[in-house]
Amino acid sequence: MSNNTAITPESYPMKGGDSTYSYAKNSSFQKSATNIAKSMIDEAITDYLDIKDFSSASLNNKFHIADLGCSVGPNTFISMQNILEAVQQKYQSQLGDQYPHKFPDFQIFFNDHVSNDFNTLFSSLPPERQYFAVGVPGSFHGRLFPNSSLHFVQSSYAVHWLSNLPEELLDKNSPAWNGGRIHYINADDEVGKAYVAQFAKDMASFLDARAKEIMVGGMMVLIMPSTPNDVPHSRIPSGVMFDLLGSSLMDMAKEELISEAQVDSFNLPLYAASPKEMTELINQNGFFSIVRMELNNLFSCIDSQTTGKSCTMHLRAALEGIIVKHFGSKVIDEVFHRLYEKTQEFSERLESSYKEGTQLVLVLKRKLK
Ligand SMILES: C[S@@+](CC[C@H](N)C(=O)[O-])C[C@H]1O[C@@H](n2cnc3c(N)ncnc32)[C@H](O)[C@@H]1O
Secondary structure (H helix, E strand, C coil), X not given: CCCCCCCCCCCCCCCCCCXXXXXXXXXXXXXXXXXXXXXXXXXXXXXXXXXHHCCHHHHCCEEEEEEECCCCCCHHHHHHHHHHHHHHHHHHHHHHHHCCCCCCEEEEEEEECCCXXXXXXXXXXXXXXXXXEEEEECCCCXXXXXXXXXXXXXXXXXXXXXXXXXXXXXXXXXXXXXXXXCCCXXXXXXXXXHHHHHHHHHHHHHHHHHHHHEEEEEEEEEEEECCCCCCCHHHCHHHHHHHHHHHHHHHHHHCCCCCHXXXXXXXXXXXXXXHHHHHHHHHHHCCEEEEEEEEECHHHHCCHHHHHHHHHHHHHHHHHHHHHHHHCHXXXXXXXXXXXXXXXXXXXXXXXHHHCCCEEEEXXXXXXX
């Protein structure tokens, strides 16, 4: 059992490999997210990517795409292939007679934390791929690429992970102390404010780094869980799931399977920003214009009969690592068994949370400031 309650690890890899609880086998929600966003990304590339924006030196017959927070696949391969095809079509339409002589070589950079299971990622690279694949380890909250070296960047279901938890959540003397809860859902306002401030800080460093790395005229797509403007966080699907996970852990603490102090010192490093918050943060950075922004309903295409089970499996693939690190591996099956039972008990609450569109797709273009 971990006694490291004060320091939060800053990397939270998804469960690697391809076992029952792996991310590779439990990421169909994120795959649906990619499918839903595809037509919007295709249109944005057709309408807003202009090869003439790039200097010939920066193009030099190559096109650089990066996926930030790629995890282990297969979703990253699907979305990178979609983007590559849309860019190829754009080249074809803009090059006219010069096509295919001036077609670029595509290089795709797969980025994630150092602790990501890059072996699984690289051993499942599509054999027929039309690009050169490169692994880029490290946090996207800092610099990862040389100045003005990227033409297109995507980050899907990754920027909502905080780089660190606000320290005051663990300080019993702070109004933001979050005893008995594991997230800002249904917590005191001060807890919510601490999360908001951490997300704003992280997004500022993310955008600063990308503003340097993406060349003028380049584009970036962010796909992320979001809370619609003026809707309480407790009414969105991830909010309901985190609340149920917190109450499962508290039940286990009452039965002394884990300690209450352990629950008090555990918080999820995740934040679902609203479109309004994202707009403000992007405007504060000042290097990107928002060319498209949409909230989609990811759950409109998911079978409600299986949602309790699927939501539990998806959450396990994402959170098993940090839960094991904090509570130990012996309780992990019990935690998720209880969570599943709660999804059945509160199925109406979970299902009613699917009514709002909570997937934000943002298409940005790097401009001259
Ligand atoms: C839910 S997975 C999404 C994976 C993939 N993009 C998809 O849509 O299926 C989130 C990924 O983001 C990565 N991640 C979170 N914070 C990161 C950071 N600061 N730098 C790099 N990767 C990060 C995690 O390690 C994880 O692999």
